[in-house]
Amino acid sequence: MLTKTQFKIIEAFKRLIIENGYSKTTTKRIAELAGVNESTIFKNFKDKEGLMNAAVDQFLIEAVDITKDLEMSGDVEKDLINLSRRYQEFVASHQAIVLAGFRETFEISKLNEAVQRVPIHFKKLLIAYFEELQSENRISSSISIESEVMNVIWLNFGYFLTKNRFQDSSLDYNLDYFLENNIRNYASKLTFRE
Amino acid sequence: MLTKTQFKIIEAFKRLIIENGYSKTTTKRIAELAGVNESTIFKNFKDKEGLMNAAVDQFLIEAVDITKDLEMSGDVEKDLINLSRRYQEFVASHQAIVLAGFRETFEISKLNEAVQRVPIHFKKLLIAYFEELQSENRISSSISIESEVMNVIWLNFGYFLTKNRFQDSSLDYNLDYFLENNIRNYASKLTFRE
Amino acid sequence: MLTKTQFKIIEAFKRLIIENGYSKTTTKRIAELAGVNESTIFKNFKDKEGLMNAAVDQFLIEAVDITKDLEMSGDVEKDLINLSRRYQEFVASHQAIVLAGFRETFEISKLNEAVQRVPIHFKKLLIAYFEELQSENRISSSISIESEVMNVIWLNFGYFLTKNRFQDSSLDYNLDYFLENNIRNYASKLTFRE
Amino acid sequence: MLTKTQFKIIEAFKRLIIENGYSKTTTKRIAELAGVNESTIFKNFKDKEGLMNAAVDQFLIEAVDITKDLEMSGDVEKDLINLSRRYQEFVASHQAIVLAGFRETFEISKLNEAVQRVPIHFKKLLIAYFEELQSENRISSSISIESEVMNVIWLNFGYFLTKNRFQDSSLDYNLDYFLENNIRNYASKLTFRE
DNA sequence: CATGAATGAGAGTTCATTCAT
DNA sequence: GATGAATGAACTCTCATTCAT
Numbered sequence: 001m002l003t004k005t006q007f008k009i010i011e012a013f014k015r016l017i018i019e020n021g022y023s024k025t026t027t028k029r030i031a032e033l034a035g036v037n038e039s040t041i042f043k044n045f046k047d048k049e050g051l052m053n054a055a056v057d058q059f060l061i062e063a064v065d066i067t068k069d070l071e072m073s074g075d076v077e078k079d080l081i082n083l084s085r086r087y088q089e090f091v092a093s094h095q096a097i098v099l100a101g102f103r104e105t106f107e108i109s110k111l112n113e114a115v116q117r118v119p120i121h122f123k124k125l126l127i128a129y130f131e132e133l134q135s136e137n138r139i140s141s142s143i144s145i146e147s148e149v150m151n152v153i154w155l156n157f158g159y160f161l162t163k164n165r166f167q168d169s170s171l172d173y174n175l176d177y178f179l180e181n182n183i184r185n186y187a188s189k190l191t192f193r194e
Numbered sequence: 195m196l197t198k199t200q201f202k203i204i205e206a207f208k209r210l211i212i213e214n215g216y217s218k219t220t221t222k223r224i225a226e227l228a229g230v231n232e233s234t235i236f237k238n239f240k241d242k243e244g245l246m247n248a249a250v251d252q253f254l255i256e257a258v259d260i261t262k263d264l265e266m267s268g269d270v271e272k273d274l275i276n277l278s279r280r281y282q283e284f285v286a287s288h289q290a291i292v293l294a295g296f297r298e299t300f301e302i303s304k305l306n307e308a309v310q311r312v313p314i315h316f317k318k319l320l321i322a323y324f325e326e327l328q329s330e331n332r333i334s335s336s337i338s339i340e341s342e343v344m345n346v347i348w349l350n351f352g353y354f355l356t357k358n359r360f361q362d363s364s365l366d367y368n369l370d371y372f373l374e375n376n377i378r379n380y381a382s383k384l385t386f387r388e
Numbered sequence: 389m390l391t392k393t394q395f396k397i398i399e400a401f402k403r404l405i406i407e408n409g410y411s412k413t414t415t416k417r418i419a420e421l422a423g424v425n426e427s428t429i430f431k432n433f434k435d436k437e438g439l440m441n442a443a444v445d446q447f448l449i450e451a452v453d454i455t456k457d458l459e460m461s462g463d464v465e466k467d468l469i470n471l472s473r474r475y476q477e478f479v480a481s482h483q484a485i486v487l488a489g490f491r492e493t494f495e496i497s498k499l500n501e502a503v504q505r506v507p508i509h510f511k512k513l514l515i516a517y518f519e520e521l522q523s524e525n526r527i528s529s530s531i532s533i534e535s536e537v538m539n540v541i542w543l544n545f546g547y548f549l550t551k552n553r554f555q556d557s558s559l560d561y562n563l564d565y566f567l568e569n570n571i572r573n574y575a576s577k578l579t580f581r582e
Numbered sequence: 583m584l585t586k587t588q589f590k591i592i593e594a595f596k597r598l599i600i601e602n603g604y605s606k607t608t609t610k611r612i613a614e615l616a617g618v619n620e621s622t623i624f625k626n627f628k629d630k631e632g633l634m635n636a637a638v639d640q641f642l643i644e645a646v647d648i649t650k651d652l653e654m655s656g657d658v659e660k661d662l663i664n665l666s667r668r669y670q671e672f673v674a675s676h677q678a679i680v681l682a683g684f685r686e687t688f689e690i691s692k693l694n695e696a697v698q699r700v701p702i703h704f705k706k707l708l709i710a711y712f713e714e715l716q717s718e719n720r721i722s723s724s725i726s727i728e729s730e731v732m733n734v735i736w737l738n739f740g741y742f743l744t745k746n747r748f749q750d751s752s753l754d755y756n757l758d759y760f761l762e763n764n765i766r767n768y769a770s771k772l773t774f775r776e
Numbered sequence: 777c778a779t780g781a782a783t784g785a786g787a788g789t790t791c792a793t794t795c796a797t
Numbered sequence: 798g799a800t801g802a803a804t805g806a807a808c809t810c811t812c813a814t815t816c817a818t
Contacts, residue, residue: 003798005798005799019299020299021217021297021298021299023215023217023218024217024299026790026791026792027791027792027793028790028791028792036799036800037799037800037801038792038793038800038801039793039794039795039799039800039801039802040798040799040800041792042792042793042794043798043799043800044798044799047792047793048792048793101359102296102297102355102359103215103296103297103298104215104297105213105214105215105218112361116360116361116362116365119356119360119365120362120364120365123364123365144375144379146375147375147376147379148379150367150376151349151376151379151380153352154348154349154351154352154353154356154376155345155348155349155352156352157348157351157352157355157356158347158348158349158350158351158352158355159348161296161351161352161355162313162348162351165295165296166310166313167306167310168310168314170314170317171310171313171314171317173344181338181340181341182341182344182345182348185338185341185342185345186345189383197781199781199782220807220808220809221808221809221810222807222808222809230782230783231782231783231784232783232784232809232810233782233783233784233810233811233812234781234782234783235810236809236810236811237781237782237783238781241809241810242809242810393777393778407687408687409605409685409686409687411603411605411606412605412687414811414812414813415812415813415814416811416812416813424778424779425778425779425780426779426780426813426814427778427779427780427781427814427815427816428777428778428779429813430813430814430815431777431778431779432777432778435813435814436813436814489747490684490685490743490747491603491684491685491686492603492685493601493602493603493606500749504748504749504750504753507744507748507753508750508752508753511752511753532763532767534763535763535764535767536767538755538764539737539764539767539768541740542736542737542739542740542741542744542764543733543736543737543740544740545736545739545740545743545744546735546736546737546738546739546740546743547736549684549739549740549743550701550736550739553683553684554698554701555694555698556698556702558702558705559698559701559702559705561732569726569728569729570729570732570733570736573726573729573730573733574733577771585802587802587803608786608787608788609787609788609789610786610787610788618803618804619803619804619805620788620789620804620805621789621790621791621803621804621805621806622802622803622804623788624788624789624790625802625803625804626802629788629789630788630789778818779817779818780816780817780818781815781816781817781818782814782815782816782817783813783814783815783816784812784813784814784815785811785812785813785814786810786811786812787809787810787811787812788808788809788810788811789807789808789809789810790806790807790808790809791805791806791807791808792804792805792806792807793803793804793805793806794802794803794804794805795801795802795803795804796800796801796802796803797799797800797801797802
């Protein structure tokens with residue numbers, strides 16, 4: 001679908017928006033980094049927003065498979081850790097788009113919409129998962145699924161952004177530590193009383 | 195400390211960076227919105243970064259009092275809700291700076307540093323709080339304070355950013371709902387077994 | 389004639405035009421260096437050109453006395469050295485105006501006119517001097533006075549500008565060396581055959 | 583080496599710096615005079631200083647040939663006149679750079695260095711010439727070569743600047759007059775006693 | 777009489793984009 | 798299908814100058 005040239009341009013673009021943000025990423029620098037002429041960008045993607053849209057399309061295609069082959073065992077701790085790992089891996093490998101979605105203001109509608117898909121997808125998945133657990137009496141029926149689901153999402157989300165935006169060591173944790181401690185800890189309480 | 199003119203300029207600036215981000219906020223539009231001549235901005239703040247620094251200074255001054263008069267009752271649910279409310283109120287009323295801290299890349303060092311202060315402050319406060327609770331046996335000694343503290347922070351953080359960046363209704367919660375459900379729910383588990 | 393404030397401003401102005409030239413000397417920096425408010429300059433001198441004119445006026449007043457008390461002995465070498473020393477001392481102590489006269493283009497008519505006065509004055513003086521020498525048969529009657537006079541002027545002029553504009557050591561001579569060698573050497577030939 | 587566009591821009595630039603000096607020559611006016619868009623200047627020369635550097639480079643290339651094919655006959659008058667003519671022709675055809683070198687203060691180091699090359703070159707050449715004359719006993723061995731050489735340079739230099747900067751008729755001489763009178767007169771004395 | 781605050785014009789420069797080839 | 802050259806709009810910032818006090 002993408003020609004070699006287009007691929008090179010998008011890769012350069014993504015790398016630069018991670019470093020500098022969308023506004024500060026100039027077409028000139030994209031061209032330099034991609035090793036093409038600046039006007040080639042416009043030939044291929046019409047304008048800068050077109051390039052963003054192409055990058056978002058790529059993101060969306062891969063986002064479809066975000067939870068593919070993810071099996072739920074019914075062991076809450078294990079499942080939430082796996083799910084969180086999936087999420088973290090996905091956003092890490094799509095840093096450019098995810099961060100751009102946060103940093104940029106609302107002009108690029110496609111970007112906005114795309115970035116929201118991920119949490120929405122996870123939310124649905126988690127709701128279904130918790131409902132099943134509840135129907136099987138594996139977690140207390142008194143639990144507010146909506147609350148728990150959003151908390152899992154926010155935890156993951158907070159972790160991702162902290163990791164990406166803060167350099168202070170007191171706020172920095174690596175992924176495995178996060179999963180093994182923060183997520184496990186959180187998950188453990190869901191089944192606490194059983 | 196700030197003259198009337200300086201105040202007007204900073205207010206205009208903050209409003210515009212919320213809407214458009216720092217890069218896209220032009221000195222011309224700031225001047226228009228503030229009702230001053232464009233060069234007045236430079237007379238007063240040297241350059242655009244100087245204006246940002248002035249806004250950050252204002253933020254830092256107010257950040258000092260962020261948890262002033264906040265009393266901890268020892269009732270975990272109540273305390274975490276109060277603390278979270280404080281946090282959410284603070285970041286909401288300093289949206290411009292907090293969001294800019296996230297959106298902008300690392301060129302404006304003062305901004306970066308400033309924005310990190312808030313979570314660091316809350317982290318310290320929460321650690322002290324949990325340690326005291328533990329020493330008084332009000333929460334289980336087996337709890338990993340570090341984990342719990344970061345989870346509280348990430349929950350709040352995730353909520354704030356979701357609220358500010360996502361328009362999708364399925365991800366939108368108002369503050370009171372968040373506090374009464376998500377935070378209370380989270381807090382309740384800390385004392386579950388007692 | 390000049391108030392203290394005016395004096396300070398003119399001194400600052402002259403120092404800065406030596407360093408940076410007229411265009412690059414900003415009223416802001418003049419004010420800083422003079423220790424006055426920027427608008428005080430405009431109160432006192434109307435505009436920047438008015439300030440230049442005031443500096444030129446000062447120059448012209450002092451230029452009147454440029455060869456005051458200068459006695460000619462009739463000894464050509466001695467006299468040309470003395471005259472050259474006068475010239476060099478004068479232009480050295482009025483560097484700001486003399487250099488500005490060279491560097492600036494012709495917008496400031498007063499400056500142009502003023503700076504030309506010095507060589508014109510010396511030219512007249514030298515012509516009278518050589519004519520007298522010739523009438524007294526102290527130098528050959530075949531000598532072209534016009535030529536000799538202009539050569540003396542250009543020698544002095546060339547020396548002054550080289551000294552002020554070139555840093556290369558191979559082109560740098562101190563004043564006494566110049567007078568004792570170049571001027572004496574030149575003068576000696578005028579009387580050579582006698 | 584230079585494209586047509588670059589050539590046009592440099593020509594316009596040189597013309598304008600002669601008229602107005604470097605600082606007052608705006609990129610806008612250069613563009614107008616060159617018949618190109620203002621930003622074309624920046625595309626081609628990076629910035630205003632880059633344009634100056636390009637003009638200086640051009641100057642330096644031509645400066646290499648400054649005394650090419652100049653043959654010395656051994657006839658001092660003739661040789662110094664030829665040499666002076668060469669010098670005057672070169673600086674006349676490179677007025678823009680030579681004058682800029684004098685007018686501008688020392689920020690543009692390349693310009694400074696370049697402008698000094700010309701007198702340094704002539705100085706070396708003249709020293710070698712006089713030494714040869716001396717070794718052949720065509721001029722007195724008592725002559726101070728250093729003095730004579732610098733005097734020739736200063737004479738030429740003084741003439742050039744007077745011509746370019748002074749409008750007063752009493753100081754204005756055309757080139758041939760200068761060469762035939764002032765230089766010949768000067769040269770004649772070097773061989774006077776022979 | 778000097779100041780502090782404000783201004784308008786214009787400077788150099790950058791940017792996304794277009795057009796001829 | 799990609800390039801090189803050129804563009805126009807916009808940007809940050811500087812400057813001499815003015816005005817109210």
